[in-house]
Amino acid sequence: MKIVYLDNNATTQVAPAVLEAMLPxxxxxxxxxxxxxxxGGQVAGKxxxxxxxxxxxxxxxxxxxxxxxxxxxxxNAAIRSALxxxxxxxxxxxxxxxxxxxxxxxxxxxxxxxxxxxxxxxxSGILDLEHLAASLTPETAVVSLMWANNETGVIFPVxxxxxxxxxxxxxFHSDAVQATGxxxxxxxxxxxxxxxxxxxxIHAPKGIGVLYVRRGxxxxxxxxxxxxxxxxxxGTENTPSIxxxxxxxxxxxxxxxxxxxxMQGLRDRLESALLxxxxxxxxxxxxxxxxxNTTNISFEFVEGEGILLLMNEHGICxxxxxxCTSGSLQPSHVLRAMGxxxxxxxxxxxxxxxxxxxxxxIDFVAEKMPPIIERLRSMSPYWTSVGQACASx
Amino acid sequence: MWxxxxxxxxxxxxPKNVGEVENADGVAEVGSIACGDAxxxxxxxxxNKRIQEAKFKTFGCASAIASSSALTEMIKGMTLEEAxxxxxQDIAAYLGGLPQEKMHCSVMGKEALEKAIENYQxxxxxxxxxxIVCECFGVTDREIERAVRENNLATVEDVTNYTKAGGGCGxxxxxILQIIERVRADAKPAVQPKLTNIQKIKMIEETLEREIRPSxxxxxGDIELIDVVGNRVMVAVRGACASCKASDITLKxxxxxxxxxxxxxxxxxxxxxx
Numbered sequence: 001m002k003i004v005y006l007d008n009n010a011t012t013q014v015a016p017a018v019l020e021a022m023l024p025x026x027x028x029x030x031x032x033x034x035x036x037x038x039x040g041g042q043v044a045g046k047x048x049x050x051x052x053x054x055x056x057x058x059x060x061x062x063x064x065x066x067x068x069x070x071x072x073x074x075x076n077a078a079i080r081s082a083l084x085x086x087x088x089x090x091x092x093x094x095x096x097x098x099x100x101x102x103x104x105x106x107x108x109x110x111x112x113x114x115x116x117x118x119x120x121x122x123x124s125g126i127l128d129l130e131h132l133a134a135s136l137t138p139e140t141a142v143v144s145l146m147w148a149n150n151e152t153g154v155i156f157p158v159x160x161x162x163x164x165x166x167x168x169x170x171x172f173h174s175d176a177v178q179a180t181g182x183x184x185x186x187x188x189x190x191x192x193x194x195x196x197x198x199x200x201x202i203h204a205p206k207g208i209g210v211l212y213v214r215r216g217x218x219x220x221x222x223x224x225x226x227x228x229x230x231x232x233x234x235g236t237e238n239t240p241s242i243x244x245x246x247x248x249x250x251x252x253x254x255x256x257x258x259x260x261x262x263m264q265g266l267r268d269r270l271e272s273a274l275l276x277x278x279x280x281x282x283x284x285x286x287x288x289x290x291x292x293n294t295t296n297i298s299f300e301f302v303e304g305e306g307i308l309l310l311m312n313e314h315g316i317c318x319x320x321x322x323x324c325t326s327g328s329l330q331p332s333h334v335l336r337a338m339g340x341x342x343x344x345x346x347x348x349x350x351x352x353x354x355x356x357x358x359x360x361x362i363d364f365v366a367e368k369m370p371p372i373i374e375r376l377r378s379m380s381p382y383w384t385s386v387g388q389a390c391a392s393x
Numbered sequence: 394m395w396x397x398x399x400x401x402x403x404x405x406x407x408p409k410n411v412g413e414v415e416n417a418d419g420v421a422e423v424g425s426i427a428c429g430d431a432x433x434x435x436x437x438x439x440x441n442k443r444i445q446e447a448k449f450k451t452f453g454c455a456s457a458i459a460s461s462s463a464l465t466e467m468i469k470g471m472t473l474e475e476a477x478x479x480x481x482q483d484i485a486a487y488l489g490g491l492p493q494e495k496m497h498c499s500v501m502g503k504e505a506l507e508k509a510i511e512n513y514q515x516x517x518x519x520x521x522x523x524x525i526v527c528e529c530f531g532v533t534d535r536e537i538e539r540a541v542r543e544n545n546l547a548t549v550e551d552v553t554n555y556t557k558a559g560g561g562c563g564x565x566x567x568x569i570l571q572i573i574e575r576v577r578a579d580a581k582p583a584v585q586p587k588l589t590n591i592q593k594i595k596m597i598e599e600t601l602e603r604e605i606r607p608s609x610x611x612x613x614g615d616i617e618l619i620d621v622v623g624n625r626v627m628v629a630v631r632g633a634c635a636s637c638k639a640s641d642i643t644l645k646x647x648x649x650x651x652x653x654x655x656x657x658x659x660x661x662x663x664x665x666x667x
Contacts, residue, residue: 303430303457305455306458342427342429346452380451381432
């Protein structure tokens with residue numbers, strides 16, 4: 001069965017050019033970049049190139065790039081460094097819709113005696129900067145706000161937020177895992193201190209991440225070890241993955257420079273087809289402040305796991321914010337923070353595209369979805385009563 | 394991704410008996426949309442008072458739909474007395490098992506069946522005196538008590554898997570724990586739910602002396618209590634036992650079983666060097 005992969009916010013395929021760039025560093029060029037011999041030393045040169053490619057994508061200097069093992073490590077390193085370098089400050093701020101990498105870390109810090117403020121969002125998933133300003137105190141050590149939300153694609157005004165936070169002498173971190181490569185990021189034009197990036201969301205392999213640390217920011221490493229990454233992250237460099245990530249950043253920069261985004265066109269095509277063909281459906285999240293590849297659609301009175309499994313029968317891959325798919329019993333914390341009603345939250349499906357998706361795939365999904373929803377609704381005890389209510393109205 | 398059996402997949406992809414029975418004899422609705430799953434069950438009896446037709450409508454995940462489909466297949470042809478004896482374990486077994494986290498789907502089926510029968514027989518729809526324990530999912534103390542009793546549940550996590558209680562804000566975890574302890578204490582009236590350490594050590598010593606040492610001595614062996622740390626009972630074996638290859642088995646199957654039975658079900662036997 002052909003796979004139609006619309007789950008690119010979960011992970012992406014490694015781009016063929018990325019894989020090709022990586023392969024020599026597994027066999028022929030396996031040297032350690034720290035070695036004195038030129039067999040190892042030549043790899044160090046390639047790492048420099050990769051660091052420049054990553055820096056170029058986000059408008060940073062190469063020395064502001066620290067390679068890590070994943071986005072979660074970057075988030076941990078950023079927040080723990082902020083706390084270690086401000087030991088007298090015991091208050092930390094974030095939002096209610098963050099990725100578990102930040103949410104769980106903040107919950108852990110709450111257990112260590114930190115006071116945590118979780119900023120609310122409105123029904124479109126938008127953050128109110130006035131709430132942020134009001135939450136800041138002289139006790140605040142760090143504010144962490146995601147650049148773009150993984151479930152809805154909603155973009156936070158992190159650059160303005162960073163300004164506000166910085167004026168008060170507080171560190172600002174942003175989890176930019178979903179935003180990187182999908183929307184332009186230029187660290188020269190903002191005052192954000194640290195951002196986290198993950199390789200496997202932008203067609204590099206799993207197991208490689210980046211922490212950007214602005215020059216001049218005090219930093220306390222998470223992994224203590226060798227001199228790698230200028231002593232900011234010990235451990236022998238994951239050379240093939242770093243080189244792959246460099247290539248992936250170069251490809252992403254090229255896509256961002258292109259005038260037209262075919263991916264956004266396809267996302268819009270899918271969204272409007274589904275809303276038109278399936279009654280009682282709606283998009284979760286602000287329509288304009290949103291990543292070009294993501295749409296989160298709720299189908300009322302059906303449950304997400306059932307939808308996903310029926311989609312799976314057609315080889316279509318996506319995600320859901322329903323309780324049953326999360327392993328917990330509550331629907332997605334993001335949708336709950338937005339006040340999405342239960343009748344809608346349980347039936348939410350996230351479609352996330354990549355540059356590799358085609359119009360044929362999108363039309364295939366738009367054709368398969370309506371009968372899937374109809375079939376589950378015909379089994380739902382709620383659908384009939386609503387149908388009758390609608391008919392009598 | 395959940396590991397579903399082929400049987401669950403089959404009943405989800407091709408569910409049997411979807412819909413509502415016309416002129417039903419018994420009807421019940423359990424669950425709610427807020428909880429994430431709900432089931433409407435209806436049945437009709439034939440002239441011999443056996444279930445002739447049973448249908449369902451379910452809002453919920455694949456295992457909820459499969460459990461509903463399985464239930465309607467299972468009860469067809471049963472008398473109401475027979476149907477009353479169907480447990481959530483039976484539903485799960487019919488499907489070749491359900492993931493632990495999904496056991497509440499089978500419990501929902503059992504509840505719907507019970508309420509539909511009550512609906513026909515005119516018994517009280519609500520158990521008197523039941524109190525809501527889990528506010529998030531509207532689960533009562535009676536429902537939790539029954540799940541603990543019938544499925545021999547021991548932890549809050551078990552209760553959440555079977556009833557959903559405690560799966561939301563978590564405020565009711567202490568209350569659930571108390572119910573578990575109460576039910577398990579009732580189930581074994583001879584055992585005190587909370588022993589002090591001194592009581593526990595005393596009882597272990599007495600049990601060893603009275604129930605265990607005589608039979609070990611009979612075989613030329615002996616056992617000595619070295620220490621008790623929490624539920625870990627550290628013992629040393631002596632005499633013939635010390636060189637006996639089967640002493641591990643004796644400790645686990647005989648000594649530990651006896652101590653669990655007579656002192657506390659959580660005890661673990663550990664052998665330490667004599």
